[in-house]
Amino acid sequence: MIKCALIGAGKMGISHLSILGAHPDAKVVGVADNTRVVTDVLQKYTTFPCYTDYRKMLEVAKPDAVFVAAPTKYHSQFVNELVSRGIHVFVEKPFCLNLQEGKELVKLVKHKGLINQVGYHNKFIGTFREAKSIIKSKYLGTLQHFVGESYGPVVIRKKQNNWRSSPEEGGGCLLDYASHVIDLINDVISPITRINGCIMKSLYSTSVEDSVYSLLEAEGPVSGVLSVNWSDETFRKMSTSITIIGSNGKIISDASELKVYFKSDNCPPGYSKGWNIRYVTDLTEAVDFYLRGEEYSAQVDYFIRAVKGEVPNIINTFESALLTDSIVGQIKRYSNQYHG
Amino acid sequence: MDRILFGDNQFFSVNHISDEKSRAQSIKFKDDRAILNTIDIAINEGLGTFMCTTHDRIARICDLIRQKPSAYQDFRIYPCMPYAHKYANSVTELGVIGTIQQYIPGGFFSSLFKGGTAILSKDYTSIMELMIDAEMKMFKGIDTPVIFLQNVVTDLLLGLNMKEVFLAYYDYIIRKYNAEPGFITMNLPKLLDTLESVGIKNPIICSSINKIGFRMSGGQELYEHTLKTRKLRAIAMQVLAGGAIPAKEAVEYVCMLPNVESILFGASSKQNISETSAFIREADKLYSQKETLLTS
Numbered sequence: 001m002i003k004c005a006l007i008g009a010g011k012m013g014i015s016h017l018s019i020l021g022a023h024p025d026a027k028v029v030g031v032a033d034n035t036r037v038v039t040d041v042l043q044k045y046t047t048f049p050c051y052t053d054y055r056k057m058l059e060v061a062k063p064d065a066v067f068v069a070a071p072t073k074y075h076s077q078f079v080n081e082l083v084s085r086g087i088h089v090f091v092e093k094p095f096c097l098n099l100q101e102g103k104e105l106v107k108l109v110k111h112k113g114l115i116n117q118v119g120y121h122n123k124f125i126g127t128f129r130e131a132k133s134i135i136k137s138k139y140l141g142t143l144q145h146f147v148g149e150s151y152g153p154v155v156i157r158k159k160q161n162n163w164r165s166s167p168e169e170g171g172g173c174l175l176d177y178a179s180h181v182i183d184l185i186n187d188v189i190s191p192i193t194r195i196n197g198c199i200m201k202s203l204y205s206t207s208v209e210d211s212v213y214s215l216l217e218a219e220g221p222v223s224g225v226l227s228v229n230w231s232d233e234t235f236r237k238m239s240t241s242i243t244i245i246g247s248n249g250k251i252i253s254d255a256s257e258l259k260v261y262f263k264s265d266n267c268p269p270g271y272s273k274g275w276n277i278r279y280v281t282d283l284t285e286a287v288d289f290y291l292r293g294e295e296y297s298a299q300v301d302y303f304i305r306a307v308k309g310e311v312p313n314i315i316n317t318f319e320s321a322l323l324t325d326s327i328v329g330q331i332k333r334y335s336n337q338y339h340g
Numbered sequence: 341m342d343r344i345l346f347g348d349n350q351f352f353s354v355n356h357i358s359d360e361k362s363r364a365q366s367i368k369f370k371d372d373r374a375i376l377n378t379i380d381i382a383i384n385e386g387l388g389t390f391m392c393t394t395h396d397r398i399a400r401i402c403d404l405i406r407q408k409p410s411a412y413q414d415f416r417i418y419p420c421m422p423y424a425h426k427y428a429n430s431v432t433e434l435g436v437i438g439t440i441q442q443y444i445p446g447g448f449f450s451s452l453f454k455g456g457t458a459i460l461s462k463d464y465t466s467i468m469e470l471m472i473d474a475e476m477k478m479f480k481g482i483d484t485p486v487i488f489l490q491n492v493v494t495d496l497l498l499g500l501n502m503k504e505v506f507l508a509y510y511d512y513i514i515r516k517y518n519a520e521p522g523f524i525t526m527n528l529p530k531l532l533d534t535l536e537s538v539g540i541k542n543p544i545i546c547s548s549i550n551k552i553g554f555r556m557s558g559g560q561e562l563y564e565h566t567l568k569t570r571k572l573r574a575i576a577m578q579v580l581a582g583g584a585i586p587a588k589e590a591v592e593y594v595c596m597l598p599n600v601e602s603i604l605f606g607a608s609s610k611q612n613i614s615e616t617s618a619f620i621r622e623a624d625k626l627y628s629q630k631e632t633l634l635t636s
Binding site: 017236241291292 | 352353354355358359360361362366420425431464492495496497498500501502504505526527530552553554555556557558582583586587
């Protein structure tokens with residue numbers, strides 16, 4: 001049994017908590033949050049011990065692993081403290097607001113030999129995994145261009161007052177939404193190496209951007225476009241997709257459907273020349289407990305198994321998330337430089 | 341419960357396997373009239389129960405239905421609450437407290453707040469009851485014999501093991517609405533254990549049940565075993581697994597399972613509605629004939 005605790009019981013935190021509560025190899029030993037209503041409800045209706053002071057929780061509950069789902073600005077402080085105490089860490093995305101602090105955490109966690117994972121859940125979605133596997137086995141030939149997109153209805157009117165509307169706390173479409181797409185491009189295609197142009201626009205928010213459009217270059221070199229807008233109400237929920245064009249074909253993938261076009265018969269087993277369509281129903285492994293998408297359960301399960309030593313700690317490491325933080329930072333700097 | 345229940349996913353661009361299809365549906369059902377017309381087609385095909393989320397647009401559909409009481413005399417709605425995206429988006433925008441304030445009618449929450457957390461901590465059940473009432477308002481005057489807790493909430497509570505909340509919901513639906521409480525889940529075996537542990541017997545549980553084991557968490561085998569050996573009134577949904585299984589084959593599998601009282605499906609066209617219902621009726625006939633042969 002892995003003794004797990006949670007810091008930050010907001011939307012993502014509660015989701016992790018529920019998945020952990022149902023996990024046969026995890027025991028929830030503590031929940032820390034400073035919103036009284038949340039801890040009161042949990043205290044009253046669950047068996048999880050609740051704390052308003054996370055340090056007290058660490059001392060009393062002595063967890064093996066901690067899930068950090070507090071606002072992004074607290075990530076580096078909390079993670080640093082946890083890793084220093086020898087605790088395995090799962091932290092929500094994005095990793096850190098300050099790149100230097102992130103670098104030190106990567107170094108520290110390696111030095112301590114602890115399991116570390118960041119919540120970029122798209123990597124646990126069957127369609128994107130399959131897209132990656134086709135690309136890495138070179139079936140798409142030489143990669144030429146990609147388009148990474150994400151749209152959703154987070155801010156659809158002028159009225160916002162929480163940490164997501166504050167740039168200092170990690171708010172904004174770039175950190176909250178675009179980071180997912182950047183992380184996916186880094187993983188599925190190749191690491192982004194250059195920002196060739198960027199526009200960030202506020203549509204409803206007063207202090208943060210609601211959309212991010214950028215011209216990118218990834219290792220290869222492969223050119224690409226990033227187009228992200230969290231103020232698009234034509235989408236019912238966040239919808240992320242990537243299109244990749246190679247010398248031998250093309251891939252269009254979102255979280256539910258993978259469309260692959262091959263120019264010739266040189267394709268992976270199960271595929272043929274022309275269009276191929278595969279659905280997430282065939283590509284996603286079943287989970288033992290389902291809450292809101294297999295990927296959310298799968299990433300928690302992967303982390304628990306990594307702590308138990310059953311799987312290697314290679315998906316969504318601090319190091320891979322640091323690369324995403326660094327691209328996010330470069331896009332921000334580029335935008336500030338040219339557009340103030 | 342009717343053997344066949346007509347669902348609403350197609351009206352609200354919920355498609356589990358294709359974003360393109362969901363956009364096409366969203367265009368097709370832009371007008372409330374288009375939704376009602378499809379419901380009318382389903383009624384003509386003998387599907388008198390509509391199972392739907394408490395989406396804002398359902399409120400408008402209910403208005404249209406109330407305008408023609410004679411046409412919808414035998415029509416029933418099984419509400420499924422809450423429409424989770426409404427609250428999830430609100431939590432993202434306003435936070436937990438802001439969301440409760442937004443959706444609790446009147447000054448209830450602020451008056452509680454003035455009393456401090458001591459009063460508040462005793463009254464979460466009242467908050468839940470007020471939220472149920474707020475969701476149920478749109479169905480006034482319409483027959484709602486079964487009222488469901490939506491799967492995101494059921495499964496969230498299940499993972500957190502908040503058993504008492506299930507019981508509070510169950511009791512309130514019976515007490516206030518004189519209706520049967522139902523639960524939608526993606527984790528049927530685990531939910532049944534939990535409901536039974538708080539004394540809820542023979543519950544109505546709507547869950548993904550299909551031939552390929554899609555979203556049958558805990559495994560298909562465990563589901564089949566649970567249906568065969570335990571006491572529950574199951575409703576099978578996602579029978580076609582998002583279109584991964586041909587309709588006839590899909591329906592035959594579910595019709596063969598014991599304890600599956602109803603089958604829920606949604607479709608946009610007259611052809612699909614009538615075809616799928618015909619498959620269900622044929623399969624039922626086939627299995628009842630087989631059973632008669634075996635027992636005689």
